[in-house]
Amino acid sequence: MKIPMLDLSEQYSKLREEMIQALDEVMTSSKFILGSNVKQIEEAIANYSNVKHGIGVANGSDALHISLQACGVSEGDEVITTPFTFFATAGAIARCGAKPVFVDIDPTTYNIDPEQIESAITTKTKAILPVHLYGQSADMDPIIGIAKKHGLYIVEDAAQAIGARYRGKMVGEMGNAACFSFFPTKNLGAYGDAGMIVTNDDVIAENCRVLRVHGSKPKYYHHVLGYNSRLDELQAAVLNVKFKHLNTWVDNRRNAASNYTSMIQKEFGELIDTPVEAGGNFHVYHQYTIRVPERDTFQSYLKENGVASMIYYPVPLHLQPVFQELGLKEGDFPESEKAAKEAISLPMFPEIKEEQQKYVIETMKKYFSKN
Template sequence: MIPFVDLKAQYNSIKDEINTTVLKLLESTQFVLGDEVAAFEKEFAAYCDADYGIAVNTGTSALHLALLTAGVVPGDEVITTPFTFVATVAAIGYTGATPVFVDIDPVSYTIDVTQIEQAITERTKAILPVHLYGQPADMEPILAIARRYGLIVIEDAAQAHRAEYKGQRVGSIGELGCFSFYPGKNLGAYGEGGMVVTNNPEYACTIKMLRDWGQERRYHHVLKGYNYRMEGLQGAILRVKLPHLDKWTEARRTHAAQYDKLLPSGVKTPTVMPYSHHVYHVYAVRSQQRDRLQQRLQDQGIQTGIHYPIPVHLQQAYAELGYQPGDFPVAEAVANEVLSLPMYPELPQEHLETIIAAVRESI
């Protein structure tokens, strides 16, 4: 079986570093927040070219707190894309605001910037673009629209660690950037984790309080907050992994280049936009015979994924928003055709060749 992702392969490559760090953390007994988390916050923020990093327990929590800090409240609207993991939209709902969808660009699959302005109303508070699959959204026009209407831009960079837009690291482009460290991410914890990065000191201060029960200092609750703290263990592990991220990213890009070159014309490979440094969290091809292709690969022992088979506007959980099939035709067409091939830094060359050959035989 060729796995879609092999987390054990990465662990084995840094096993000694990880084991030493975990034992040291256990000895310290700093199990929640603590020195390792504080150090990781500084290191990851610097890696993103941001001034502040605030570590939280999940990427979803990062989005939730970023939205709250941006002043999003019940009755507001937040513009985003329906073609994303559901957490993007769930976080908007947690604030009491309403998600307003804009269809995706048919080439990049990120939010179609030409349709954003017509979705703005007097209730719009923020724009939440998603850097999908490791490719940045087109941020320059998004920022221009936000400035024109006085809106906050919050980047969902959960899939885009190390990605760049016109040479600038994602996360530091909008007012707030949100990352996930779920184990399968390009930079993954050994459990859950998330981070908000920002250049705004007031935002950073607010998020620090919100993640820890709204405390300014112990037992002094300034805000109604949450238990969204990062565990010390995850901070320590992520500190070990961060220095390897550049090397792992280049390995992903090398694998993607081989897929691009050798996959048959019967599948549509990802298009890297001219402004983008793509980091290939997911390598998604398109095929009108997606389900047949997936089954044939499965029959040959090759695991694949679908990111994402049902756009959020058609999910049962969000039926109250009132959207119908056909409302966002590009997102719906892409959802019906995308198939994610195995992609991780340690993917062996022989596995890559087997996958390519299998796709060729299956088209």
């Protein structure tokens, strides 16, 4: 049996007719840039996130960059974030001319450890950029408290966490702004690159709208340097078709995660660390990530036996060559470094079948019986 990391084919087969109709309507209208589909998905995601504004942009990376710039992050500022995340998180900070300041993670959730944030604040700190990794919200209450105390912005990196909740609040409504990615592999994925910024702040929203169109307002009049970063009308049409199914897909992911956890704990006990859903959280399981000893050997065995897996992420950001100038070294963030050596994500998608999950577990059993 071959178990893919992600299989979108069944999802597409169910949506095919509606998807073709939606795309045909866009092409028939000949309105391809910032049309009615973009407006519709912006309003839908804003309402879903319990905020006033949604601003569609070209991708999740641009959403982070534009959000930070819209909050006033610029040359010489510092932004606190986690080193255990996708590169775009810190890349967006650096592209603003600011310095990423890393804080280690809570090893149970893989999210930034709020207890370590305050000691990282300096007179140059402008914002905190928490990441809701793997589909679970960071511990936001203490982060919000710290931000208010020190007058800092919060930009949520919710690229992997649309639909997640924290103590009754939606991911996306807790910061000054929040960023979603609609990369095809995400829980709500387009058929190419796409992203969105959500915010309750009228000024930040307006700044984002101006920045995404070359800094132009009105058209052809430029007071700031912006970007060509608009959510494409065709991708918005795809997202509008898919959005109606998001909550069902989240429920399916949560059921699959529960199934994985019960089987793993039954078969392996404490040998394998399964995901922990923190109290008050609603995890949407963009990834189902476990920890295993000798992870790379384990991954090779899975691959040899037809089970796909992924490492998110093998090198923490403080050890990436591009950030060498920060003067950080191995040992500076031990929990992030340990997670980078042990974490591995198993196949996870809404349509995954129980027999597929059972095959994953059986393959794991064979590995551990030999090692």
